Amino acid sequence: MDADIARSNASLNPSAREYERVFSEITGVLPVESSEDNLGHYWNATYLYAEGNQGADLEMKMLDRTFAVEIKSASSADRLIPAIKRLKSLTYERSDVIPVLAVPFMGETGRELCAREQINWFDLSGNIHLDAPGIRIIIEGKPNQFKKRGRPINLFAPRSSRIVRILLLNPGMEFTQSDLVGKSGLNKGSVSRIVRRMVESDLLSQTNDGKYHVNDPSQLLSAWYDKYDFEEHRIVRGHVPSRTGEELLKKLVSSFKDQAIPCWATGLAAAWLYTHHAMFRIASVYLKEVPDKQALKSIGFVDDPEGANTWLIIPKDDGVLADATEKAGTTCVSPLQTYLDLKGHPERAKEASKELRKQYLSWSLTDA
Numbered sequence: 001m002d003a004d005i006a007r008s009n010a011s012l013n014p015s016a017r018e019y020e021r022v023f024s025e026i027t028g029v030l031p032v033e034s035s036e037d038n039l040g041h042y043w044n045a046t047y048l049y050a051e052g053n054q055g056a057d058l059e060m061k062m063l064d065r066t067f068a069v070e071i072k073s074a075s076s077a078d079r080l081i082p083a084i085k086r087l088k089s090l091t092y093e094r095s096d097v098i099p100v101l102a103v104p105f106m107g108e109t110g111r112e113l114c115a116r117e118q119i120n121w122f123d124l125s126g127n128i129h130l131d132a133p134g135i136r137i138i139i140e141g142k143p144n145q146f147k148k149r150g151r152p153i154n155l156f157a158p159r160s161s162r163i164v165r166i167l168l169l170n171p172g173m174e175f176t177q178s179d180l181v182g183k184s185g186l187n188k189g190s191v192s193r194i195v196r197r198m199v200e201s202d203l204l205s206q207t208n209d210g211k212y213h214v215n216d217p218s219q220l221l222s223a224w225y226d227k228y229d230f231e232e233h234r235i236v237r238g239h240v241p242s243r244t245g246e247e248l249l250k251k252l253v254s255s256f257k258d259q260a261i262p263c264w265a266t267g268l269a270a271a272w273l274y275t276h277h278a279m280f281r282i283a284s285v286y287l288k289e290v291p292d293k294q295a296l297k298s299i300g301f302v303d304d305p306e307g308a309n310t311w312l313i314i315p316k317d318d319g320v321l322a323d324a325t326e327k328a329g330t331t332c333v334s335p336l337q338t339y340l341d342l343k344g345h346p347e348r349a350k351e352a353s354k355e356l357r358k359q360y361l362s363w364s365l366t367d368a
Helices: 003-010 014-027 077-091 108-117 161-169 177-184 188-200 217-227 245-258 267-275 293-298 335-342 349-360
Strands: 043-047 058-062 065-071 097-103 120-123 128-132 135-139 204-206 212-214 234-239 263-266 283-287 310-314 325-327 330-332
Touching: 014 058, 014 065, 014 120, 014 128, 014 135, 065 077, 077 097, 077 108, 077 217, 097 128, 108 120, 108 128, 161 177, 161 188, 161 212, 161 217, 161 335, 177 188, 188 204, 188 212, 217 335, 245 263, 245 267, 245 283, 245 293, 245 330, 263 267, 263 335, 267 283, 267 325, 267 330, 267 335, 267 349, 335 349
Parallel strands: 065 097, 097 120, 263 330, 283 310
Antiparallel strands: 043 058, 058 065, 120 128, 128 135, 204 212, 234 310, 263 283, 325 330
């Protein structure tokens, strides 16, 4: 037995063993003990799942192929993005090595991310997407066998995301922890926990003089988009008579202005004002509070969630209003917030979000 394999097997992490077992069952190739006689007949596995290791978490050799497997405990974008980056760096200029991501369960966002980055993956729930020269195995639809109880920690919760927003609105700047405390309004302990988690997720780096900067703004935005939940805001959906979305938006803005009610366009309406790319029917605006009956009556608002063309949104956190911009006489939330809110919109929202990101949020080659 190869000495390196023997040493790594001796300190085998059970989690790596489980991933190897599942990969074996899915692909139909049985793992065997590596030896002088049978080496290469099936595969030999080198387990490297240890803190501080510079290689992949698990490498498996099957005939003339080597699979470099990076194991993550969850498939959220903030976990997968650094893992993909690491896999690509490990397999760069190694044509015989096939990079593979492994998680307990690969969610929809993770699958889309892997497809975009052309990374193979499998999960412990029995799903796999393996497409390499001479081998193609795709299994989908297996349910998540690792659902966790309780609410997971969310780096991008409404208040926590104030830090992310500051960083993305100023992608070329460096900030001390004190800077972030002052700009976000969060306490020092909260800011410390948030930036520590971001550094651990390879979304943020700290310089020698203690300042923080974003590693890749586009990756950070993808991670935020993955976690963003538009429905966390209070949304009052109804119908206001109008012939077009543009007419509707102008009516809302004009009426609220006459009543000294500040409003900020978002979603499809704001995306149109920023890009003039995708026409819209639904007009969404942020308000500080739900208008009284008289104010709603003045715009002809009727409570109608099913046929709604007007969404009045009371933000979960006022941070959504940061960096608002005026476009064609209408105050819009930033392109950043507009992009996030499009996740909760129907119609041509996906098309609008791609164009908005292309024009305003294209910090790198990574796309949404």
